[in-house]
Amino acid sequence: xxxxDEHRRAWFRREILPLEPDLLAYARQxxxxxxxDPEDLVHETFARAIACKTWREISNPGAFATRIxxxxxxxxxxxxxxxxxxxxxxxxxxEPIDEAPGVHAVLESREELQxxxxxxAELPTQCRRVFTMRKVYSLSPDEIAVRLGLSVSTVEKxxxxxxxxxxxxxxxxxxxRNKVDEGRSWSARRxxxxxx
Amino acid sequence: MERETGSRREAVxxxxxxxxxxxxxxxxSDADRAAFEVWRGxxxxxxxxxxxxxxxxxxxxxxxxxxxxxxxxxxDLLAPVRRPKLKSLSGSSWARGxxxxxxxxxxxxxxxxxxxxxxxxTAIGERRVVVLSDNSRIELNTDSKVVVRYRKGVREVRLMRxxxxxxxxxxxxxxxxxxxxxxxxxxxxxxxxxxxxxxxAIVTVKKGAVELDPTPNRQQAELRLKAGVxxxxxxxxxxxxxxxxxxxxxxxxxxxxxxxxNGQSLEQAVAEFNRYNRQQIRIAxxxxxxxRLAGYFQTTEPxxxxxAVTHAFSVRAAEGQDGTIRLSRRS
Numbered sequence: 001x002x003x004x005d006e007h008r009r010a011w012f013r014r015e016i017l018p019l020e021p022d023l024l025a026y027a028r029q030x031x032x033x034x035x036x037d038p039e040d041l042v043h044e045t046f047a048r049a050i051a052c053k054t055w056r057e058i059s060n061p062g063a064f065a066t067r068i069x070x071x072x073x074x075x076x077x078x079x080x081x082x083x084x085x086x087x088x089x090x091x092x093x094x095e096p097i098d099e100a101p102g103v104h105a106v107l108e109s110r111e112e113l114q115x116x117x118x119x120x121a122e123l124p125t126q127c128r129r130v131f132t133m134r135k136v137y138s139l140s141p142d143e144i145a146v147r148l149g150l151s152v153s154t155v156e157k158x159x160x161x162x163x164x165x166x167x168x169x170x171x172x173x174x175x176x177r178n179k180v181d182e183g184r185s186w187s188a189r190r191x192x193x194x195x196x
Numbered sequence: 197m198e199r200e201t202g203s204r205r206e207a208v209x210x211x212x213x214x215x216x217x218x219x220x221x222x223x224x225s226d227a228d229r230a231a232f233e234v235w236r237g238x239x240x241x242x243x244x245x246x247x248x249x250x251x252x253x254x255x256x257x258x259x260x261x262x263x264x265x266x267x268x269x270x271x272d273l274l275a276p277v278r279r280p281k282l283k284s285l286s287g288s289s290w291a292r293g294x295x296x297x298x299x300x301x302x303x304x305x306x307x308x309x310x311x312x313x314x315x316x317x318t319a320i321g322e323r324r325v326v327v328l329s330d331n332s333r334i335e336l337n338t339d340s341k342v343v344v345r346y347r348k349g350v351r352e353v354r355l356m357r358x359x360x361x362x363x364x365x366x367x368x369x370x371x372x373x374x375x376x377x378x379x380x381x382x383x384x385x386x387x388x389x390x391x392x393x394x395x396x397a398i399v400t401v402k403k404g405a406v407e408l409d410p411t412p413n414r415q416q417a418e419l420r421l422k423a424g425v426x427x428x429x430x431x432x433x434x435x436x437x438x439x440x441x442x443x444x445x446x447x448x449x450x451x452x453x454x455x456x457x458n459g460q461s462l463e464q465a466v467a468e469f470n471r472y473n474r475q476q477i478r479i480a481x482x483x484x485x486x487x488r489l490a491g492y493f494q495t496t497e498p499x500x501x502x503x504a505v506t507h508a509f510s511v512r513a514a515e516g517q518d519g520t521i522r523l524s525r526r527s
Binding site: 009010012013014015017020037039040043044046047048049050051059112113116117120121122125128129130131132133135136137138139140141142147148156157159160161163164166167170171 | 205208216221223245253255256257259271274503
């Protein structure tokens with residue numbers, strides 16, 4: 001079964017993870033009253049999506065993920081002790097998205113590279129140094145520990161902290177779609193495929 | 197209440213990030229790996245959080261291109277103020293220029309009239325930027341190799357394998373690229389892409405101008421290529437044509453880690469993907485090889501490409517025992 005699990009995770013990486021900025025934007029619509037956290041909704045959506053054993057049958061991952069997110073938002077609403085009027089009104093107003101929110105192949109552009117470097121530059125000094133030695137110079141945590149006079153576990157903590165910062169930053173990155181013009185996009189065909 | 201869920205989410209993501217860091221360390225023990233499997237198996241929440249952090253970790257691999265050609269490790273390379281923009285890497289400090297100079301085996305002030313040569317190469321799927329002592333840049337595509345030989349009177353680079361972009365900086369010495377018998381001389385500051393073919397090569401001039409001498413040993417007219425011109429030469433001769441900026445951008449999409457298709461056949465597209473990946477794609481059914489494609493894909497994601505093809509056409513994909521993806525017509 002491990003092989004099958006690996007296929008399922010690869011599908012999640014390929015089709016669902018790149019949707020994060022779109023899902024976050026969608027989730028914000030359910031959180032206008034400040035009672036729910038859009039990041040939590042996306043986090044829960046990911047957990048439910050990766051659990052899908054029948055992923056091969058999903059022809060439109062964007063629609064699939066937004067449907068899950070909507071359900072997560074609804075569940076969050078039901079769990080609340082106090083319902084706000086706006087939350088309920090919002091829920092009725094927001095239509096489920098039936099097409100894929102974005103193009104699935106993330107454009108690996110020079111801007112993305114710049115964004116990655118910017119994210120690293122924003123880390124606290126020591127964390128940034130450790131991160132740079134690991135990711136730019138490909139040094140092992142052991143080597144970094146020796147060079148900077150730190151313990152290996154401190155190096156690992158810095159790396160995990162830096163990664164957490166960068167992964168959130170990447171997940172919030174918007175404007176990705178603007179970079180994709182029709183000539184570069186499969187979305188037109190894919191959408192037709194989904195609407196059959 | 198909401199704050200509680202937020203901190204729970206953070207705790208899970210934090211744990212995931214720690215596992216990503218640990219598992220990517222070569223000294224990670226079997227016991228650690230087993231503990232990871234247990235942790236991941238605990239919930240789909242853990243499993244998804246791990247994939248999310250691992251994906252970001254992988255995307256961050258790209259910052260390796262910021263690494264300068266010198267050997268010194270600079271932990272402050274990406275510090276907010278002095279971080280070089282990728283485009284202006286060539287404009288970096290004197291110290292780095294000197295270090296690169298030493299690395300290239302050159303002696304400053306031209307004391308040596310015959311320098312040694314330095315080879316730079318990339319593996320399949322790898323890209324690399326080399327900044328030379330004179331601030332000229334070479335960007336190597338997948339599975340490529342160049343040999344740099346800077347001498348007193350000439351800056352010479354030979355393309356041995358694959359494809360590269362050469363950005364010649366201003367210098368008193370001429371900048372010359374040798375590829376498949378031909379000699380390409382940059383006229384001042386210029387930028388050219390050269391890709392070797394089974395016979396000959398294709399040159400695209402993006403900036404400046406380049407003199408193409410396809411057969412240096414025979415007396416034949418040289419070809420002057422201006423910016424926006426591409427030339428193909430082989431044993432049969434050479435020909436050039438003007439190409440648009442967007443065509444140039446598409447042919448150089450690999451510099452952004454992408455393959456840009458604009459009406460190429462499936463056969464050509466597959467050949468292109470196979471350059472970048474160990475996992476190969478084969479067309480098992482000749483009747484589909486002439487399907488025309490357009491789209492923008494990551495070079496290292498043949499799966500996304502295959503998934504797009506099977507969504508758009510009546511094409512089926514099957515993965516063989518050796519990992520090869522076979523494409524055939526869906527009945």
